[in-house]
Amino acid sequence: MASLRLATRMFCAAADLAAAPVKISRWEALKSSKAGKWCRGLLSDYKEACREIVVGARERPLKATVYATLLGGAWACFHTAPDQSSFEATLLDHSNQLGLLSPWIRNATSDGHVQSIVKLRNEGRLRHVNLGLLSLVYHTNHDPDSTLYEAQCSNLSMPWSEFPRRVLDVGFASHWWILDSKMKDFDVNDDEFKYLPAHMQVTSPPTVKEVERNEKLHTESWLTLTVEDEDKDAHAVDKEEESVSEESQTEQLKQTQV
Incomplete structure (x- = not known):
């Protein structure tokens, strides 16, 4: 009887274990969920895409090199696009360079361009926009902090058709190209030479020989003169005077004979 009860209890325990649910870990539950399946599908797609890129680069190295160069250039242009503080620093630097020169020496084009931009900056009318690969600086009609009706009314704002005419400079590869081009020969005033003849203006x-001759004369000018050199110069001058006197005497004799 006791053995029968023991067998019954063991059978019931085995049945309970078979009917109990199997416990799984959280990581296994996350992988089997919808989000886990989506992430695994996404990773497999990226893995397949990377494999195709590597295989395509091996099959067509020239095309892959061109694409890599374009992407690298775009990345470099994006990270070297100058900002507004760079433009203001460049503008103030060029303004200081012109300020060190006399008004009679400054280039009128450089001075007028820089002074006009400095005036717009002082009025708060300069704007900067970053287009990714390059930057633009343009001017508006009013300061945004102005309380004038024309400055606050959206219907009187700048139309997009006038935007190309308001662009002042283009920033690309850490340079402001229009400002740098205007500063070319900023210490040469062309108005000083406009009254000269045409052959003297150019x-x-x-x-190469003239440069070498000038360099030689410049180096010789720093050399110290010795007594022998002074004596040689004095003898050379005396010989020239004697030759000149002899020529004058011969000319006088010719005139008397005639």
């Missing part, structure tokens, strides 16, 4: 660069 200057040609010196030749």
Whole structure:
């Protein structure tokens, strides 16, 4: 009888264990969920795409090199696009360079362009926009902090058709190209030479021999003179005077004979 009860209890325990649910970990539950399946599908897609990129680069290296160069150039342009503080620093630097020169020496084009932009900056009318690969600086009609009706009314704002005419500079690869081009020969005033003849207004660069001759004369000017050199110079001057006197005497004799 006791053995029968023991067998019954063991059978019931085995049945309870078989009917109890199997416990799984949280990581297994997360992987089997919808979000886990979506993430695994996404990773497999990226893995397949990367594999195709590697295989395509091996099959067509020239095309892959061109694409890599374009992407690298775009990335470099994006990270080297200058901001508004860079433009203001460049503007103040050029303004200081012109301020160190006399008004008679400054280039009128450079001075007028820089002074006009400085005036717009002082009035608070300069604006900067970053387009990713390059930056633009343009001017508006009013300061945004102004309380004038024309400055606050949206219907009187700048139309997009006038935007190209309001662009002042283009920033690309850490340079402001229009401002730098305007500062070319900023210490040469062309108005000083406009009354000269045409052949004197144009200057040609010196030749190699002229440059070497000027450098030689410059180095010789720093050398110290010795007594022998002074004596040689004195003898040379005396010989020239004697030759000149002899020529004058011969000319006088010719005139008397005639």
